[in-house]
Amino acid sequence: MRDVADKQQAMSITEKIRQFAQDSGASVVGVADPQTWEEYAPTGHRPGDILPGARSVVVVGSRGPTAGAWRSPSHRLMEVNGYDFRNDAAIHRVADVIESQYGHQAIQAPGLPTEGHLPPMSMMLSAVLAGLGTRSLAANIILNPKYGLLYYSACITTLELEYDQMLKQDVCPHPMCVKTFRRFGKTPCMAACPAEEGGCLDGSIDASGRIEYSSFDRERCVTRSMNFGINSFQKALTEIVATEDEKEQENMIHSDFFSRSCSAITHYKESVAQCFECMRVCPIGRAERKLK
Ligand code: SF4
Numbered sequence: 001m002r003d004v005a006d007k008q009q010a011m012s013i014t015e016k017i018r019q020f021a022q023d024s025g026a027s028v029v030g031v032a033d034p035q036t037w038e039e040y041a042p043t044g045h046r047p048g049d050i051l052p053g054a055r056s057v058v059v060v061g062s063r064g065p066t067a068g069a070w071r072s073p074s075h076r077l078m079e080v081n082g083y084d085f086r087n088d089a090a091i092h093r094v095a096d097v098i099e100s101q102y103g104h105q106a107i108q109a110p111g112l113p114t115e116g117h118l119p120p121m122s123m124m125l126s127a128v129l130a131g132l133g134t135r136s137l138a139a140n141i142i143l144n145p146k147y148g149l150l151y152y153s154a155c156i157t158t159l160e161l162e163y164d165q166m167l168k169q170d171v172c173p174h175p176m177c178v179k180t181f182r183r184f185g186k187t188p189c190m191a192a193c194p195a196e197e198g199g200c201l202d203g204s205i206d207a208s209g210r211i212e213y214s215s216f217d218r219e220r221c222v223t224r225s226m227n228f229g230i231n232s233f234q235k236a237l238t239e240i241v242a243t244e245d246e247k248e249q250e251n252m253i254h255s256d257f258f259s260r261s262c263s264a265i266t267h268y269k270e271s272v273a274q275c276f277e278c279m280r281v282c283p284i285g286r287a288e289r290k291l292k
């Protein structure tokens, strides 16, 4: 149990860190209690498994594509300019300031696999537990009530901060999507990528307007939304080294496919996702993208 002075100090430090994260590129900032992972994540995937003695998890969410990029008739520009890893940059600055100014340990939570295919910590779960959003019908993307799609990073620290609560209200489905579902049997995201027509999304909404069932074909989505990345680089490289004809090999190396794969893995500029269609039609966060 914290006494009043401790609580006030934690609140004041939390506000300073929140502001610092926003100044560093975060659109939203939340703080979660590491103990809440006990209920939702298995051993090995909790903050305390990554940083012993963890007392807080700071989560930041940053916008990817700008409002102009969403409007561009060239969807290709969304891929190339869509994501700049500013959430990672912001969380690194947060970790630095916690260590340098407050004398506590801090580490970026590993949101990418360190072995195998699963990350040690889920950034989706982190965002939910820090009260920044809820799971949606569109590929399980965590939607923030104000911004919709955001990119999340987290920092685990031994510094005790003031925790945020999980959102009480589901962000998805939007009231307009409930109406659309009642009328046509589909929400806009489901209609953009319908499972029964070779797409990835299916679901239903119950009588109270909440998600009743949802299905997301992750493998199919990856073949569409992540054509260029580590997997495509490995695939192309395997084919290149197996090709005996030198001229053909050279052509493969200079091909658009291999160039984009190299670009993707070096973060030279190829986004981590190449499909935004379910998010393009999502009404959540649209107001934020309506600029002059
Ligand atoms: S990202 Fe593209 S392929 Fe994946 S679910 Fe959304 S619309 Fe479908």
Ligand code: SF4
Pocket: 136, 137, 138, 171, 172, 173, 174, 177, 187, 188, 189, 190, 281, 282, 283, 284
């Ligand atoms: S369009 Fe957006 S708000 Fe509507 S159901 Fe799909 S993800 Fe949810």
